[in-house]
Amino acid sequence: KNQVEQSPQSLIILEGKNCTLQCNYTVSPFSNLRWYKQDTGRGPVSLTIMTFSENTKSNGRYTATLDADTKQSSLHITASQLSDSASYICVVSAKAGTALIFGKGTTLSVSS
Amino acid sequence: NAGVTQTPKFRILKIGQSMTLQCTQDMNHNYMYWYRQDPGMGLKLIYYSVGAGITDKGEVPNGYNVSRSTTEDFPLRLELAAPSQTSVYFCASTHRSAGGHEQYFGPGTRLTVT
Numbered sequence: 001k002n003q004v005e006q007s008p009q010s011l012i013i014l015e016g017k018n019c020t021l022q023c024n025y026t027v028s029p030f031s032n033l034r035w036y037k038q039d040t041g042r043g044p045v046s047l048t049i050m051t052f053s054e055n056t057k058s059n060g061r062y063t064a065t066l067d068a069d070t071k072q073s074s075l076h077i078t079a080s081q082l083s084d085s086a087s088y089i090c091v092v093s094a095k096a097g098t099a100l101i102f103g104k105g106t107t108l109s110v111s112s
Numbered sequence: 113n114a115g116v117t118q119t120p121k122f123r124i125l126k127i128g129q130s131m132t133l134q135c136t137q138d139m140n141h142n143y144m145y146w147y148r149q150d151p152g153m154g155l156k157l158i159y160y161s162v163g164a165g166i167t168d169k170g171e172v173p174n175g176y177n178v179s180r181s182t183t184e185d186f187p188l189r190l191e192l193a194a195p196s197q198t199s200v201y202f203c204a205s206t207h208r209s210a211g212g213h214e215q216y217f218g219p220g221t222r223l224t225v226t
Contacts, residue, residue, distance in 0.1 A: 004154070041219075041220070042219055042220070043116070043202050043204075043217030043218050043219050043220050044155075044202075044217050045217070046214055046215070049214065089154070089155075100157070100215070101154075102154030102155040102156075103154055104152060104153055104154045105154070
């Protein structure tokens with residue numbers, strides 16, 4: 001069964017600190033993996049999209065890594081800001097079609 | 113360029129009532145999608161459309177209907193609302209298939225059925 005598991009479920013960090021969110025997937029055949037940021041009461045917004053051949057991609061203070069062999073991805077946030085408080089969702093595409101498998105998300109709270 | 117817009121933002125329905133959730137995109141995207149997001153759960157695909165006049169079921173289509181008469185609009189219809197349909201509904205669009213392309217989401221409609 002195609003699944004996307006994220007950990008931790010929630011995380012609290014102090015402003016300025018770094019953190020890493022994890023994503024494990026069992027989706028096959030794999031097409032691409034993306035990370036979304038979802039602010040409370042808003043729709044998800046894409047941070048990065050990585051294909052099989054890419055093992056790292058950055059978007060400002062956000063850096064995503066992908067290990068297609070172990071089927072794991074991580075999202076590293078550097079020098080966190082209060083505005084980083086949100087849910088971060090890992091999404092895997094099973095093939096180059098319409099099928100997207102969403103993780104349940106990690107809720108990040110950044111406090112001052 | 114407004115992107116993907118959804119109306120209403122909030123709605124409370126009584127069991128058995130019907131309503132239509134509106135979704136419009138101004139990016140000339142061919143593909144449009146409806147998802148629902150339940151608390152603590154990942155988004156689930158309800159219906160999708162690959163172009164005007166073409167729609168297909170997603171993972172959780174029961175209790176919903178859609179139509180796609182224009183490229184811009186993709187309304188979602190609930191005919192007999194049930195408490196199990198209490199959720200947040202997101203509309204999304206992509207230029208081509210979601211599997212290979214950036215997917216843009218609307219702000220969501222929060223629906224409560226009591």
